[in-house]
Amino acid sequence: MPTDLRPVMFMLISTFSLSFNGLMGKLLTESFSTEVLGFLRFFLPASIMLLMLKSSGWVIPNKHNSRPIIIRALCVVGSQLCFLVALNELTLVESVVLFSTGPLFIPVLEILMYRTPIQGLTLACLAMTFCGVLLQAGNPAGIEIRPELLIGLAAGGFNALSQVTLFKGAKSDLPPAALNGWCFMLAAIIIFPVATVRVFTTDSLLIASNPFDTNMLLVLLITLAISIVSTQMFRAKAYKLVSTGSQLAPLIFTNLLFALIWQVSFFNETLETNKVIGISLIVLATIINTFGPKWIHQQRAAAH
Incomplete structure (x- = not known):
């Protein structure tokens, strides 16, 4: 983690937006169905980002970009x-806990894919955060391995x-709106046939138990799209300012x-003791990973 705190702020804005997205x-x-x-x-955030791109001039990805x-679209x-399936079966916190295990894999993937070295402080913070995640996933009866938990882990x-x-991609010459806009539009194209089949099969866009009226649905969808755009744009800005993605990995757990x-x-969920301890470990790891390098440098x- 560099002494420049801009990537930290960008990442925190990104994770806050991600939690709102969840x-x-x-x-x-x-x-809606999954x-x-x-x-x-x-599709919705891709449309917003590509409209932003249109206002500043189209940027078409080249063969290199x-x-x-x-790969990211897939x-x-x-x-x-997987996250939406987990949300259907688990609580918001349980789903986010499992989704948030992603940063634990980032240093390993960087070693395998790019031979990127990992700083010792980053590893220590990731280990602390992993302990916090385990405490979050647990309950007084222990950890029960269920299919939806494995889907959330996936x-x-x-x-x-x-x-x-x-x-x-953030290290390329593509602006964040182009990098994420094209990625999300491609992802929307990939999933469109499956969504279309689902709509025709059920003969309805909405599921039968829909509790919201049209206006409320529009508000929720617009808020969802804006939060996703904010997540992706600020995360790309954060990654552009650091040398490796694993340096910012522990901050993703603030989500x-x-x-x-x-x-x-x-x-209306009360916090159990194990969850409070898990939160404390994650907060401590984030603080150390954020301010530790600056203190060591000084x-x-x-x-x-």
């Missing part, structure tokens, strides 16, 4: 579909690969802290 997604699972909601989660966009499709794995390809706030506020400068 809240909107949880609410909208009561109105396939239809997955399509909307890609298109590869990470295509990853985000897998990640979002969302974290796809998310990790998506973040690694995003970091690589869990924000999600817990939404869970308590909107779903100490070394003072010694010289």
